[in-house]
Amino acid sequence: MTRRQARSRTPRGRSRVGERFEVEVGPVAHGGHCVARLPERESRVVFVRHALPGERVVVEVTEGTDGDRFWRGDAVEVLEASADRVEAPCPYAGPGLCGGCDFQHVAVPAQRDLKTAVVREQLVRLGRLDADSALVRETQVEAVPVPGRPDDGLRWRTRQRYAALPDGMPAMRAHRSHRLVPVDDCLIAADGARPADADGLLVDEGTSQVAAHDVLVGDTSHAFSVATDGFWQVHPEAPRVLVSTVMELLDPQPGERALDLYSGVGLFARFVGAATGARVVAVEADRDACRHARANLAGLERAAVECGPVDRVLRHGYDEPFDLVVLDPPREGAKRAVVEQVVDRRPRAVAYVACDPAALGRDVAIFAEHGYELTAIRAFDLFPMTHHVECVALLTRTGPGQA
Ligand SMILES: C[S@@+](CC[C@H](N)C(=O)[O-])C[C@H]1O[C@@H](n2cnc3c(N)ncnc32)[C@H](O)[C@@H]1O
Numbered sequence: 001m002t003r004r005q006a007r008s009r010t011p012r013g014r015s016r017v018g019e020r021f022e023v024e025v026g027p028v029a030h031g032g033h034c035v036a037r038l039p040e041r042e043s044r045v046v047f048v049r050h051a052l053p054g055e056r057v058v059v060e061v062t063e064g065t066d067g068d069r070f071w072r073g074d075a076v077e078v079l080e081a082s083a084d085r086v087e088a089p090c091p092y093a094g095p096g097l098c099g100g101c102d103f104q105h106v107a108v109p110a111q112r113d114l115k116t117a118v119v120r121e122q123l124v125r126l127g128r129l130d131a132d133s134a135l136v137r138e139t140q141v142e143a144v145p146v147p148g149r150p151d152d153g154l155r156w157r158t159r160q161r162y163a164a165l166p167d168g169m170p171a172m173r174a175h176r177s178h179r180l181v182p183v184d185d186c187l188i189a190a191d192g193a194r195p196a197d198a199d200g201l202l203v204d205e206g207t208s209q210v211a212a213h214d215v216l217v218g219d220t221s222h223a224f225s226v227a228t229d230g231f232w233q234v235h236p237e238a239p240r241v242l243v244s245t246v247m248e249l250l251d252p253q254p255g256e257r258a259l260d261l262y263s264g265v266g267l268f269a270r271f272v273g274a275a276t277g278a279r280v281v282a283v284e285a286d287r288d289a290c291r292h293a294r295a296n297l298a299g300l301e302r303a304a305v306e307c308g309p310v311d312r313v314l315r316h317g318y319d320e321p322f323d324l325v326v327l328d329p330p331r332e333g334a335k336r337a338v339v340e341q342v343v344d345r346r347p348r349a350v351a352y353v354a355c356d357p358a359a360l361g362r363d364v365a366i367f368a369e370h371g372y373e374l375t376a377i378r379a380f381d382l383f384p385m386t387h388h389v390e391c392v393a394l395l396t397r398t399g400p401g402q403a
Pocket of ligand 1: 074263284311
């Protein structure tokens with residue numbers, strides 16, 4: 001079995017890959033693994049996949065040399081199992097197999113508890129919030145059931161990419177590796193996103209170039225067009241849940257001006273702009289998404305779509321006050337330059353939609369320097385069986401800040 005060593009760096013010292021150690025598994029950490037400390041002689045931290053806190057397991061090192069501060073490994077034998085451990089429903093989940101899911105071996109409610117622990121930890125460690133604050137203690141990752149399905153964490157992914165083996169059979173990649181693992185049916189893929197439904201090569205996005213989605217929030221419904229290979233939330237309930245949470249937290253009022261940053265095809269701008277009836281500017285870097293956003297926002301008289309990187313667009317324009325901001329950046333977060341441009345517009349509230357709680361934590365700390373406090377947060381299990389989690393945070397202007 002070939003495994004890729006930690007990305008693009010020269011190995012420092014003798015490789016320890018393949019060695020096995022008996023360990024007691026510690027807490028979950030961000031990234032789909034738990035922390036364990038190797039026995040005294042090694043005195044080293046190892047991030048263990050396929051384990052659960054409190055278990056005793058045999059861990060096999062998958063990445064690590066004598067010179068590394070920490071190693072990675074897989075639990076290849078469970079000596080004392082957690083009560084939360086279940087048989088993985090997917091036959092392709094497990095050490096050395098498909099790398100798509102992290103938590104197939106964990107009961108679905110317990111997966112949410114692991115993610116809750118991670119979200120809270122990031123808010124405290126990176127967001128510098130008080131671990132004892134009600135906001136942190138009450139943050140809990142919420143289930144988002146797929147209509148008509150049991151709460152089993154399966155068949156939710158409406159878009160799924162498969163790789164193709166030389167014989168044309170569908171495959172997925174192993175964890176942190178380019179190695180392909182044949183997967184004839186991914187159990188988290190929704191019925192319409194299975195290889196059998198794919199057209200031609202095994203990239204299942206349906207057959208047309210443009211997909212249409214209706215999003216119903218309360219009694220308001222809007223239709224969205226999106227390129228089949230463009231960004232659209234993959235959980236079928238995500239657009240509704242995220243829009244309704246953003247609307248509830250922001251509470252947009254008639255006449256309030258809004259920015260929708262990293263807008264995609266204008267999902268949030270459409271709902272916010274309809275509620276305010278005022279100026280709404282969507283900023284998005286992808287040209288195709290901008291084209292769709294213009295069509296999707298055509299019914300809003302005072303909407304504009306600006307195509308370009310958020311940082312650059314805000315550095316060179318829209319130098320005016322906005323009351324509301326929706327911020328939905330990619331995984332790396334908004335980062336300092338964008339956060340500072342946002343606070344310069346003095347919005348009363350920012351709804352931050354985050355697919356990485358670590359990036360959210362870092363950005364929350366920057367907002368705090370500028371007098372914006374995290375006043376509410378919801379977290380949703382929109383990616384069952386994986387370590388991923390989606391948060392919606394409300395940042396409210398409460399002080400002058402240091403700037
Ligand atoms: C998480 S998606 C959110 C899209 C949209 N808010 C939605 O929910 O459908 C992030 C979006 O940011 C866009 N993007 C990534 N980097 C960007 C940048 N530097 N400036 C503007 N848009 C960017 C991507 O093309 C993608 O559409």
